[in-house]
Amino acid sequence: xxxxxxxxxxxxxxxxxxxxxxxxxxxxxxxxxxxxxxxxxxxxxxxxxxxxxxxxxxxxxxxxxxxxxxxxxxxxxxxxxxxxxxxxxxxxxxxxxxxxxxxxxxxxxxxxxxxxxxxxxxxxxxxxxxxxxxxxxxxxxxxxxxxxxxxx
Amino acid sequence: xxxxxxxxxxxxxxxxxxxxxxxxxxxxxxxxxxxxxxxxxxxxxxxxxxxxxxxxxxxxxxxxxxxxxxxxxxxxxxxxxxxxxxxxxxxxxxxxxxxxxxxxxxxxxxxxxxxxxxxxxxxxxxxxxxxxxxxxxxxxxxxxxxxxxxxxxxxxxxxxxxxxxxxxxxxxxxxxxxxxxxxxxxxxxxxxxxxxxxxxxxxxxxxxxxxxxxxxxxxxxxxxxxxxxxxxxxxxxxxxxxxxxxxxxxxxxxxxxxxxxxxxxxxxxxxxxxxxxxxxxxxxxxxxxxxxxxxxxxxxxxxxxxxxxxxxxxxxxxxxxxxxxxxxxxxxxxxxxxxxxxxxxxxxxxxxxxxxxxxxxxxxxxxxxxxxxxxxxxxxxxxxxxxxxxxxxxxxxxxxxxxxxxxxxxxxxxxxxxxxxxxxxxxxxxxxxxxxxxxxxxxxxxxxxxxxxxxxxxxxxxxxxxxxxxxxxxxxxxxxxxxxxxxxxxxxxxxxxxxxxxxxxxxxxxxxxxxxxxxxxxxxxxxxxxxxxxxxxxxxxxxxxxxxxxxxxxxxxxxxxxxxxxxxxxxxxxxxxxxxxxxxxxxxxxxxxxxxxxxxxxxxxxxxxxxxxxxxxxxxxxxxxxxxxxxxxxxxxxxxxxxxxxxxxxxxxxxxxxxxx
Numbered sequence: 001x002x003x004x005x006x007x008x009x010x011x012x013x014x015x016x017x018x019x020x021x022x023x024x025x026x027x028x029x030x031x032x033x034x035x036x037x038x039x040x041x042x043x044x045x046x047x048x049x050x051x052x053x054x055x056x057x058x059x060x061x062x063x064x065x066x067x068x069x070x071x072x073x074x075x076x077x078x079x080x081x082x083x084x085x086x087x088x089x090x091x092x093x094x095x096x097x098x099x100x101x102x103x104x105x106x107x108x109x110x111x112x113x114x115x116x117x118x119x120x121x122x123x124x125x126x127x128x129x130x131x132x133x134x135x136x137x138x139x140x141x142x143x144x145x146x147x148x149x150x151x152x
Numbered sequence: 153x154x155x156x157x158x159x160x161x162x163x164x165x166x167x168x169x170x171x172x173x174x175x176x177x178x179x180x181x182x183x184x185x186x187x188x189x190x191x192x193x194x195x196x197x198x199x200x201x202x203x204x205x206x207x208x209x210x211x212x213x214x215x216x217x218x219x220x221x222x223x224x225x226x227x228x229x230x231x232x233x234x235x236x237x238x239x240x241x242x243x244x245x246x247x248x249x250x251x252x253x254x255x256x257x258x259x260x261x262x263x264x265x266x267x268x269x270x271x272x273x274x275x276x277x278x279x280x281x282x283x284x285x286x287x288x289x290x291x292x293x294x295x296x297x298x299x300x301x302x303x304x305x306x307x308x309x310x311x312x313x314x315x316x317x318x319x320x321x322x323x324x325x326x327x328x329x330x331x332x333x334x335x336x337x338x339x340x341x342x343x344x345x346x347x348x349x350x351x352x353x354x355x356x357x358x359x360x361x362x363x364x365x366x367x368x369x370x371x372x373x374x375x376x377x378x379x380x381x382x383x384x385x386x387x388x389x390x391x392x393x394x395x396x397x398x399x400x401x402x403x404x405x406x407x408x409x410x411x412x413x414x415x416x417x418x419x420x421x422x423x424x425x426x427x428x429x430x431x432x433x434x435x436x437x438x439x440x441x442x443x444x445x446x447x448x449x450x451x452x453x454x455x456x457x458x459x460x461x462x463x464x465x466x467x468x469x470x471x472x473x474x475x476x477x478x479x480x481x482x483x484x485x486x487x488x489x490x491x492x493x494x495x496x497x498x499x500x501x502x503x504x505x506x507x508x509x510x511x512x513x514x515x516x517x518x519x520x521x522x523x524x525x526x527x528x529x530x531x532x533x534x535x536x537x538x539x540x541x542x543x544x545x546x547x548x549x550x551x552x553x554x555x556x557x558x559x560x561x562x563x564x565x566x567x568x569x570x571x572x573x574x575x576x577x578x579x580x581x582x583x584x585x586x587x588x589x590x591x592x593x594x595x596x597x598x599x600x601x602x603x604x605x606x607x608x609x610x611x612x613x614x615x616x617x618x619x620x621x622x623x624x625x626x627x628x629x630x631x632x633x634x635x636x637x638x639x640x641x642x643x644x645x646x647x648x649x650x651x652x653x654x655x656x657x658x659x660x661x662x663x664x665x666x667x668x669x670x671x672x673x674x675x676x677x678x679x680x681x682x683x684x685x686x687x688x689x690x691x692x693x694x695x696x697x698x699x700x701x702x703x704x705x706x707x708x709x710x711x712x713x714x715x716x717x718x719x720x721x722x723x724x725x726x727x728x729x730x731x732x733x734x735x736x737x738x739x740x741x742x743x744x745x746x747x748x749x750x751x752x753x754x755x756x757x758x759x760x761x762x763x764x765x766x767x768x769x770x771x772x773x774x775x776x777x778x779x780x781x782x783x784x785x786x787x788x789x790x791x792x793x794x795x796x797x798x799x800x801x802x803x804x805x806x807x808x809x810x811x812x813x
Contacts, residue, residue, distance in 0.1 A: 055387055092534040095540055096544075102533060114549070
């Protein structure tokens with residue numbers, strides 16, 4: 001809900017909800033435009049709450065979209081565009097954080113957690129192996145069973 | 153005066169839940185039955201008091217009593233009645249009161265329908281419920297009081313945020329809270345078991361329906377929120393991996409795991425300790441979600457630092473309950489006797505795999521959500537973790553799970569045969585391949601992975617149907633016998649199949665709309681046309697209109713297919729008068745499971761207007777799948793076999809499950 005509130009505030013800042021890419025921004029070359037869209041969806045709108053510049057209607061997002069397209073038109077590769085944007089705005093701009101020291105735990109978490117869980121399970125099964133299942137009968141129950149069986 | 157009565161009732165309720173949390177605990181320690189018997193009475197009284205308090209706040213909204221600060225800030229006399237009522241929980245204070253109301257409602261349900269629970273268990277469960285209620289009651293009264301007055305009273309309110317003035321918001325939070333808070337009952341049962349140091353069959357029988365009910369509500373709540381974001385925010389996205397969404401999705405993942413492990417425990421007495429831990433973790437994730445959303449820590453760490461009262465309070469609740477529960481678990485888990493054994497390849501084994509993957513997924517989403525916060529707090533460095541990260545990690549984790557799901561129900565308990573199960577799934581794989589081929593024929597040019605994903609969806613649906621037909625013996629016994637056996641299958645078998653079919657349907661929707669969606673962004677003048685999804689949209693022009701508390705501009709589009717007009721679409725932009733806030737009201741038309749989505753952008757200087765048109769193939773499958781999952785949960789809840797009361801009582805079979813409604 002907080003996100004919607006923030007969004008609503010973002011709307012107030014602009015005159016009317018203009019959404020994302022406008023026709024005047026679109027590149028003539030469809031292949032280049034497709035690359036621009038893919039890149040845009042991985043770059044954060046710096047003034048928004050968790051929105052990519054591709055989705056955002058903020059002025060700053062528009063500037064960044066134009067910048068990405070400008071670099072692409074100049075023949076930059078996707079990596080070069082990303083590197084350029086990061087050099088200007090910092091790692092914060094990347095919605096897909098790069099693997100480096102600070103993000104090692106982040107990217108490692110799923111693998112480490114999965115392996116840890118799996119190992120714990122295997123160990124647990126090994127340790128439990130061979131033990132009888134369920135709750136054993138108490139002495140009273142054994143006596144009762146004995147009584148019933150002998151009466152038969 | 154009535155407002156003060158509501159306020160007073162809330163204070164009394166706090167006193168009641170404090171009694172509810174202390175006396176029964178003392179009673180179980182001293183083995184004093186009269187003290188234990190206080191619990192149900194206190195729980196009922198607490199519920200009635202909070203209900204009264206909530207009704208008073210609702211009344212203040214209905215009559216637009218702007219002398220109440222909360223009403224003034226979030227309501228307007230011209231607002232339609234339904235949004236006056238939904239506005240009660242469309243703000244921080246009111247939504248916390250709803251949280252508390254639902255919490256004490258669940259306590260009252262346990263008190264009412266728990267007559268056949270062992271006395272000590274019931275007293276302990278209600279005491280823990282009382283402790284949680286006390287924490288949230290204090291939180292509301294000390295930091296988020298909705299009953300504060302203004303003097304002099306303003307003549308008009310500031311109106312509710314227009315994005316929230318929607319039928320989706322009216323339903324979404326109550327459903328979500330019923331899910332979130334429903335898991336508190338599982339939590340309380342887990343704590344009660346740890347306090348007493350024993351878990352028996354009655355425990356498992358009781359936990360499973362609560363988990364099912366909470367899970368069904370949470371499923372519905374998340375689906376509702378997703379659909380609401382889809383049509384209200386105006387750019388056709390349905391899931392953003394936003395921290396607030398994650399806050400509800402993490403408990404859902406943990407709750408799904410809990411549901412499955414409770415199943416093993418109930419049927420086979422295995423995984424007892426793990427189920428207790430999961431019950432604790434699931435509700436902890438609900439609490440964490442509440443903290444993330446309510447403390448403002450997500451908006452920015454700095455906003456949290458400038459007004460930390462609420463945040464710190466919830467953080468304290470979080471630390472006390474999660475820390476306390478986990479410490480108790482560490483000390484007492486060893487006293488719980490481990491249950492039945494099983495081979496790795498067995499239905500239990502499959503459910504363990506399910507639990508491993510679901511909890512890893514929950515932990516991954518949690519890590520991704522909290523990582524930027526923690527990193528910034530520790531090093532001051534800001535990074536973003538967005539959809540690309542979640543899509544990749546979550547997708548990779550889900551893939552093996554989705555492939556394994558149809559195997560689960562086909563494996564036998566204790567020791568299964570994975571090859572035999574695989575052979576039985578040949579037909580399902582065949583169906584999946586045919587479906588994928590059909591999609592390639594109809595929609596060539598998509599990525600290979602998309603066809604694979606859609607095949608998985610069909611494989612899950614066909615696999616679930618395979619399970620049902622094998623159980624009924626279709627093809628093996630005479631038709632009428634098979635039919636009778638099919639009708640006679642237990643509700644939980646239908647529930648399982650439905651829930652798994654629902655997952656398959658959702659997968660199909662997600663993959664189809666991700667891979668085959670088309671988008672057109674064009675500047676249009678009246679008379680111009682745009683093509684989308686085989687339909688031709690003609691822009692006819694704009695019209696101005698006036699609503700009760702907003703003005704709007706609407707564009708009209710005629711939709712034709714093959715030159716024949718089939719329907720028309722209105723798409724609007726609204727300006728809400730009180731807050732000077734604009735919203736988009738996208739125009740949506742449904743064709744089968746697919747939708748045309750039209751949203752208006754900026755007006756251009758030369759008289760044109762920017763129009764965005766999306767063709768969203770099979771998008772409804774996403775939410776229909778969620779509804780099928782929920783239906784599966786409900787069907788399973790009404791399984792006759794599960795309505796049997798706690799086994800140690802000699803009394804006749806008594807319906808227990810009504811409690812879970």
